[in-house]
Amino acid sequence: MQNPEQYVKTISSQIKVDSPKVFLLDESIGEDNSLVKKVSMTIATLRDNTPDESIAVLARYNYLLQECRDHNRRQGIRDVQYWTFHGSKGLEADNCIIIGFFQGSSGFPNYKQDAAVKEALLPLADAYLHSEERRLLYVALTRAKNRSYLIANAAAPSEFILELLAPKYGLRIVSQRFEERYRRMFKCPKCSLGYFLTRNGPHGEFYSCSTGLSCKVKPRKCEKCGAPSLDERKTSTCNNRECKHSMKICSKCGRPMRLREGRFGQFWGCSGYGRKDDKCTHTEKTSA
Numbered sequence: 001m002q003n004p005e006q007y008v009k010t011i012s013s014q015i016k017v018d019s020p021k022v023f024l025l026d027e028s029i030g031e032d033n034s035l036v037k038k039v040s041m042t043i044a045t046l047r048d049n050t051p052d053e054s055i056a057v058l059a060r061y062n063y064l065l066q067e068c069r070d071h072n073r074r075q076g077i078r079d080v081q082y083w084t085f086h087g088s089k090g091l092e093a094d095n096c097i098i099i100g101f102f103q104g105s106s107g108f109p110n111y112k113q114d115a116a117v118k119e120a121l122l123p124l125a126d127a128y129l130h131s132e133e134r135r136l137l138y139v140a141l142t143r144a145k146n147r148s149y150l151i152a153n154a155a156a157p158s159e160f161i162l163e164l165l166a167p168k169y170g171l172r173i174v175s176q177r178f179e180e181r182y183r184r185m186f187k188c189p190k191c192s193l194g195y196f197l198t199r200n201g202p203h204g205e206f207y208s209c210s211t212g213l214s215c216k217v218k219p220r221k222c223e224k225c226g227a228p229s230l231d232e233r234k235t236s237t238c239n240n241r242e243c244k245h246s247m248k249i250c251s252k253c254g255r256p257m258r259l260r261e262g263r264f265g266q267f268w269g270c271s272g273y274g275r276k277d278d279k280c281t282h283t284e285k286t287s288a
Helices: 035-049 062-074 113-120 131-141 159-164 176-184
Strands: 022-026 055-059 081-084 093-101 144-152 172-174 196-201 204-209 228-231 235-238 246-248 257-262 265-270 283-285
Touching (some): 022 035, 035 062, 035 093, 035 144, 055 062, 062 081, 062 093, 093 131, 131 159, 172 176
Parallel strands (some): 022 172, 055 093, 093 144
Antiparallel strands (some): 228 235, 257 265, 265 283
């Protein structure tokens, strides 16, 4: 749904949960950086905790599935399904392990020339970056009935993993290295010790520094990813370096500015214009 050209859909799951069931794991095991070993360890843990539930391993490419299948057979691991993202449509398992979140030409999203040609043939209205690859990821994520496990390299995760680390997705991070990367977007740049914590105010949620009164920075929530967004005089910029979304703010009251249409064309108008209790009529011209 990040694609602005997608039709808005309201989806209701048959299974309701109190906490997110998409887990992010680091493929590294101590000093060892072995994806196939991490997959077999994850399967073994699932077998111990949920022995009666089905398991499927999903990847963008067949060669990754073959490597996992061969390693698991040598470990005596049976009764596991192996599906490509394309081939998994219409299938489901209780637990899905999704792999192949690499950077580069053979990564996911796919940067190969043939993938670029495919996207070039899509309608102009669907020119959103990696739109076809995003649909594939959606297919993979929705094959799980109970839990999905994403396995990636925390030192060099793919673009999709970096996007999914945004606070609004609420991933369950099961990795110290990914947790450290996640915490960086909450580090207060104004003081040495503070981290931003979520607070509730009269105008909704905002962040404040954990050091309290000694640091009075109060970032708003980024409207794109939900991370802390730091205000300057006329703009607010997201503290998540993978997002860096910049939002124009009202220099009079600090509320977000919205691009509007008037008799003489477009202009910036304060989003507080419609508030009866605290109206703001500030406007600004658009850049030429």
